[in-house]
Amino acid sequence: xxxxxxxxxxxxxxxxxxxxxxxxxxxxxxxxxxxxxxxxxxxxxxxxxxxxxxxxxxxxxxxxxxxxxxxxxxxxxxxxxxxxxxxxxxxxxxxxxxxxxxxxxxxxxxxxx
Amino acid sequence: xxxxxxxxxxxxxxxxxxxxxxxxxxxxxxxxxxxxxxxxxxxxxxxxxxxxxxxxxxxxxxxxxxxxxxxxxxxxxxxxxxxxxxxxxxxxxxxxxxxxxxxxxxxxxxx
Numbered sequence: 001x002x003x004x005x006x007x008x009x010x011x012x013x014x015x016x017x018x019x020x021x022x023x024x025x026x027x028x029x030x031x032x033x034x035x036x037x038x039x040x041x042x043x044x045x046x047x048x049x050x051x052x053x054x055x056x057x058x059x060x061x062x063x064x065x066x067x068x069x070x071x072x073x074x075x076x077x078x079x080x081x082x083x084x085x086x087x088x089x090x091x092x093x094x095x096x097x098x099x100x101x102x103x104x105x106x107x108x109x110x111x112x113x
Numbered sequence: 114x115x116x117x118x119x120x121x122x123x124x125x126x127x128x129x130x131x132x133x134x135x136x137x138x139x140x141x142x143x144x145x146x147x148x149x150x151x152x153x154x155x156x157x158x159x160x161x162x163x164x165x166x167x168x169x170x171x172x173x174x175x176x177x178x179x180x181x182x183x184x185x186x187x188x189x190x191x192x193x194x195x196x197x198x199x200x201x202x203x204x205x206x207x208x209x210x211x212x213x214x215x216x217x218x219x220x221x222x223x224x
Contacts, residue, residue, distance in 0.1 A: 033211065043201075045211040058211055088153065092212075100144050100205040102212055106155040 002027045004105035006091050012111045013081055021076045021108050023091030029103075030096035032074035033058070034066065036087040037107075043090065049074055050096060081112040119202060119215040126222055132189045134218040136202030137182075143205065145178060147187050150199045150217070159187075159200075192222045 004025045013019055025032065033048040035058075045058030049068040063085055065077040074093075078085060088109050092102040120135045138145065144163045148156040162169045162178045162185065169176045175188040189196055199217040206213050 040216070042216045043212075043214040048210055050210075056210070090155065099209050100146065100212070101158065101161060103158070104148075104156040107153070109153065 002103070004091055004093055004103050006089075006105040006108050008108060009106060010109050012113065014113050015082055016080050019078050019081060019110075021078075021089060021091075021110070023074045023076065023105060024072050025074075025091075025093040025103070026072065027093060027095075027103065028071065029093035030071070031099050031102075032068065032091065032093045033099075033102065034064070034074070034076050035090045035092065036060065037090065038087050046076070046089075078110075081110075083112045086110060086112045119200070119218040121218060122216070123219045124221070126192055126220070128193055128222055128224045130192055130222075132192050132196070132220055132222070134187050134200055134220070136185045136187070136215055138185075138202070138204055139183065140204075140207065142180070145185050146203045146212075147174075147176060147185075148201045148203060148214075150201065152198070156201070189220075192220075194222050194224045196220060197222045 007022045030051045034046040035043045037043045044060045046064050047066040049055045052071050055066050055068050088107050090107050091105040094102040118137050146161045147159045149159050150156050160171045160176050162176045173190045178185045199219045201214045201217045203212040203214045
């Protein structure tokens with residue numbers, strides 16, 4: 001089944017404790033992206049990647065890192081999480097040139113205490 | 114930078130009724146999409162309409178696009194309780210590197 005998977009689905013952590021949210025897709029998509037969703041603010045892009053070893057900032061990249069060492073994986077790294085990063089995070093992927101039609105993962109609900 | 118704005122923000126209807134939600138956007142587009150999100154879960158792609166299309170159907174969904182008014186509407190006919198969700202329109206940003214979502218319409222269908 002074609003899908004985007006994220007792990008963990010739920011995470012409660014404390015300020016400053018490094019964490020990684022994994023994202024993997026099995027559709028051989030070149031493009032991958034991370035969004036966060038907050039009440040009243042909608043979905044905002046954090047980082048995106050057009051292909052392996054090619055990443056770029058979205059609208060709200062501060063406090064996040066990403067890497068794209070393999071085509072299928074696009075982990076989101078929070079080196080020193082803070083409470084304002086409490087949010088619902090989505091990973092998405094698409095074929096290159098078809099970024100208007102992205103496939104979304106199930107989401108990761110992160111709470112930073 | 115927000116591209117789409119849905120209207121209304123919330124909509125409550127009875128099963129069997131039709132639900133209409135609207136989306137306005139700011140810049141020129143190649144296509145527009147509608148997504149559904151069940152409470153706190155992932156986004157599901159519903160339908161894409163291209164800029165040269167005026168109307169598109171998919172099952173109980175009907176989408177219209179008016180590029181002169183920079184607006185789109187999503188009609189769900191014969192609503193069911195399972196249609197209860199938030200609905201978002203989305204367009205690609207100018208660089209084609211991100212989807213820009215509106216804040217969504219929350220639809221509640223009661224039986």
